[in-house]
Amino acid sequence: MSALPLVAIIGRANVGKSTLFNRLIQKRTAIVNDTPGVTRDRIYGQSDWLGHFFIVVDTGGVDVDGTNEIEHQVVEQALLAQEEADIVIFVADKNVGLTPQDREVVDRIRKSGKPFFFAVNKVDHARHEQELSDFAGVGVDTVYPISAEHGHGIADMLDVLVIALPEMKEKPLPENTIRVAMVGRPNVGKSSLINRLLDSTRCIVSDIPGTTRDAVDTFLEIDKENFLLVDTAGIKRKGKTAKILDKFSVIM
Template identity: 50%
Template sequence: MERNTIVAIVGRPNVGKSTLFNRLSQKSKAIVIDVPGATRDRNYADCTWHGRRYTLIDTGGFEPASTETILIQMREQTHLAIEEADIIIFLMDGRDGLTPADIEIVQLLREGGKKVFYAVNKVDGPRHEGLLPEFYRLGVSRIHDISAQHGLGIDELMEDLSACLPEEAASAGEEGEEEDRIRIALIGKPNVGKSSLLNKILGYERTIANPTPGTTRDAIDTPFEFDGHRYLLIDTAGIRKKSRISLSLEKYSVIQALKTLDRCDIALLLIDAEEGITDQDTKIAGLAFEKGRAVIIVVNKWDLVAKDNSTVGRYVRDIKDRLKFMDFSPIIFVSALSGQRVTRIFALVQEVYRQYTTRISTGELNRKVMEIVSKNPPPQYQQKAHPFNYVTQVSIKPPTFAFFVGKPAEIHFSYERYLINSLREALGFTTVPIRLVFRRKHRNIGS
């Protein structure tokens, strides 16, 4: 299957690239806020326009003359997007007018030899149409005046651009292709090495790796294949403590990271080996657990820790003690910098995903439950038949079981915990969360 045509949106900071990205992708995926440089990494979305498929890339702002380290890195990311793209949308700001930076970017685009569509944003109606003529000094034959915020001129821009896209509409199998991928989110507090781990896995500088906490602000999606298996890696913004979130931009980043947990199957929770597990790590783990996500705990920077024969055991005990609610989650010690044990993560991912998507037949499930309850009936039912009529699995991701009960309200939470732990052991759900729901029913189990 041929890959999608790649369309990259480039331009100076704060010209509306993320707003246009969200307009075209029809989702609020990129951060949109009136702060120059809000988008730093490349952000991807698969889109269609009248049945024609393409992949859209949002990029960080491009400042040709900047010497600040983070802006230089943003410029490098934009260069990568231009190299990767088949088509470029170069976005300018009508209210700023044509700037020297715009002219320099146009020169760069011409040297790249890619198909470029030029658009002037923030033209919100007839009163702004007078802003357009000076942009024709660039010597291009067609400039689209648009308002990404209000949707003005977008149809005309996309009608021209879609003529460069393949005509074949996606088949049903192609549309469901991403569903075949295991979705893995990299989560954790800032500066634990999430982007470095992603870059090590992919083998190139996919995202900015910078020692400044909070460098990654958007959730970055990257399709990836390893050892014959298909994955989608999602690098998230570091989740900061609420007391440290002063800028509204960082609040958007936290929201984005939390939303990412809704899109993944498995979360890799990165912990800094030098710091050990912290209160913030525990809170982030709790967020993933509440959402029912399978979690692999990745202790990063392991090469920087002085070790003896008890070091690993001590770390494992500390993590399991702090994360009692998810002590079933596997733990792996890696170095994203050196690559130590990084590829072993994927063997864990495969096993965790197998359990996360396992279905148990109703017959087998009821037999196991009968054995479990017979060994330890609920206290209030010690002298009576057990309270469960029958049990069935109602969903996966996470495995969820419905217990049909005479009196659901009388099942104590401590007994529910006993059932969960017993089912985990009996059915092989040793590395994933499972959920129980109790419903009223009047048919006896096994009848």
């Protein structure tokens, strides 16, 4: 899954980063609260828009006062997220307006050369879009007015964002896929067991291009449960076992 492009949400505290994150991943994973400095760590989730898959990372406020170690870490984590990201969504707050810190962070992102999207959040109604002239001063071509809470403007921004995503190296597995490895000495019947599984009428077998590292992983859907038979032939190869053992979560 690590092959998916990474989109980092960066901005000052309380601008609505976690609200945007939750909207993008369509879950309420990140805590949203009207207190600045709620998010402290990096939080990851998977999102897709029109079949384009990407990982989103929520971060803490880049303006959190770094007077103690934890606050220092919040800013540090946000910086790391920015560095590892392929694309950055910088979020400002319409109700606060453009701040010197916004400008500072945008300059830093611009210097990184990464594609970035300048979103102004809390634009809950189309009529609020007129209040955005303040943000023209940041010098970006496009300001994306959004409402992370109500959804306004999100689709327009994502339509452009997915075009900027780097080419995906692997197609993601469905969520909750269980990786299963057949482990055992040669000739004990691993292949027969696999074939029996594949032949069973309740089992839908499909090729997922790219999920197959060594051309021997097999994706199965059995009664709506997803399984990946990991590296089943590779097991027989000498010296590969240790590497293979890293790859599965369930051992049969």
